[in-house]
């Protein structure tokens with residue numbers, strides 16, 4: 001392989017000095033105001049790309065390794081090779097050169113494109129079992145599967161690597177500097193995967209990089225597993241940069257969590273599958289209510305701040321939904337081709353209907369009609385207005401004006417009920433693999449990465465690739481067309497809107513062909529008013 005751009009360490013630190021700093025108590029903490037600024041501003045020591053080129057347009061977007069700034073770290077044989085459970089496995093370890101392709105659909109002459117380092121156990125490790133002091137933290141909103149990831153990190157470290165020192169940080173990032181740690185053992189985490197939420201607690205806001213890294217240093221933590229969404233991964237990225245700047249032997253590992261499935265590059269996030277399954281119960285209830293009333297309407301709000309994946313997949317899975325509204329697809333209420341006209345038509349045709357709306361849909365419309373000023377949560381995320389309530393009221397108001405058109409509308413908001421359930425079987429297995437991939441990476445000395453499947457294979461992905469943009473439903477992809485086909489709803493878009501979106505999406509596809517969805521932009525069907533139709 002030919003190196004095309006391995007960036008230098010952001011801040012040069014002499015090797016001898018690095019060795020001295022290995023788990024030494026800190027001496028000069030950064031001013032926390034500077035760290036607080038770094039938390040929200042683009043990182044001062046922004047991680048440079050570590051790119052390796054190969055034949056036929058092959059590029060490896062590699063992740064940092066402790067030896068990037070501590071080149072003389074000793075290695076040890078991987079204890080996994082003596083583990084009886086693995087004795088039947090012919091190939092214990094992944095090949096050090098194995099990589100995972102980001103682009104799965106290729107043409108004869110297309111360049112091989114971007115690859116990520118394959119996750120998995122390595123022959124040599126950079127930590128001895130009794131040297132490891134691992135910490136686990138969960139940040140951001142709840143998501144089914146958090147406890148499973150915690151459990152499998154603890155059990156994996158104990159059972160596969162003989163590690164016996166694992167602590168939990170309580171209450172998210174701020175817990176690093178404001179709370180005591182909790183000891184985690186295979187016994188203490190044995191049953192936690194059967195519960196929703198996180199046994200460690202979580203929070204928004206409160207990320208103070210300097211204080212967090214001080215805490216790592218003071219507690220002698222040399223592996224930190226950070227489970228959370230896009231905001232959390234940005235926080236993990238600046239923690240990694242500070243750890244590296246201080247020359248600490250501490251692996252910083254991100255495990256992506258978001259019920260919204262809004263994290264880019266990865267196939268899907270854990271808890272998403274469970275959320276889609278759980279949403280079926282609410283949709284079913286809405287359908288039963290709607291069917292049993294005269295002109296019955298069931299409105300179900302599902303989570304999805306900026307990305308409508310839960311609404312889209314729950315709609316497709318159910319087949320009882322007449323209209324799915326997501327943040328990526330604008331809609332309007334009044335007039336020809338508007339939502340209210342469609343509701344009226346569907347009620348006349350079927351006598352009932354179910355509307356699924358993602359919580360981030362129609363926010364501009366609501367803000368306009370309410371003269372609303374933006375507010376934010378502690379992490380800086382925009383607080384949303386309740387689109388379900390607003391929409392229900394608008395529909396009721398519309399039909400109140402009509403004579404001889406009584407409706408019965410039931411609004412169901414199952415959002416927090418869905419988020420709080422335990423993970424389903426499929427997510428449990430997924431969480432197990434994520435946790436194992438994460439700890440194999442840390443033991444092998446990798447740092448500053450997020451672990452996740454890309455095209456079905458677990459990979460180590462640099463933080464910047466995860467945080468540079470969000471995963472969104474591409475409404476010019478065939479998957480959204482499938483939704484429109486199943487609901488038979490109008491697309492509420494003009495031809496011009498679709499063309500503009502297609503152009504943006506083409507550019508995006510050209511840059512990163514990443515989505516789980518199957519690719520090429522759909523053609524606009526002639527019989528739909530600008531709709532993205534099926535082939």
Ligand SMILES: Nc1ncnc2c1ncn2[C@@H]1O[C@H](COP(=O)(O)OP(=O)(O)OP(=O)(O)O)[C@@H](O)[C@H]1O
Pocket residue numbers: 038039040041139140141142172173174203204205206207228229230231232233234235236238257258259260378379381
């Ligand atoms: N740019 C950033 N730099 C440093 N820390 C950040 C940044 N953005 C968010 N954080 C921190 O990450 C934590 C979680 O962020 P946030 O509340 O946005 O949730 P999230 O991880 O995106 O998860 P989700 O949105 O799925 O609930 C918070 O403690 C927040 O302070």
Ligand SMILES: O=P(O)(O)OC[C@H]1O[C@](O)(CO)[C@@H](O)[C@@H]1O
Pocket residue numbers: 140141142204229258259260303304305359377419
């Ligand atoms: O937990 P909070 O602060 O109410 O935030 C809710 C948000 O968190 C998410 O569940 C993402 O984790 C979004 O779907 C939702 O908008």
Ligand SMILES: [Mg+2]
Pocket residue numbers: 140229230231
């Ligand atoms: Mg987020």
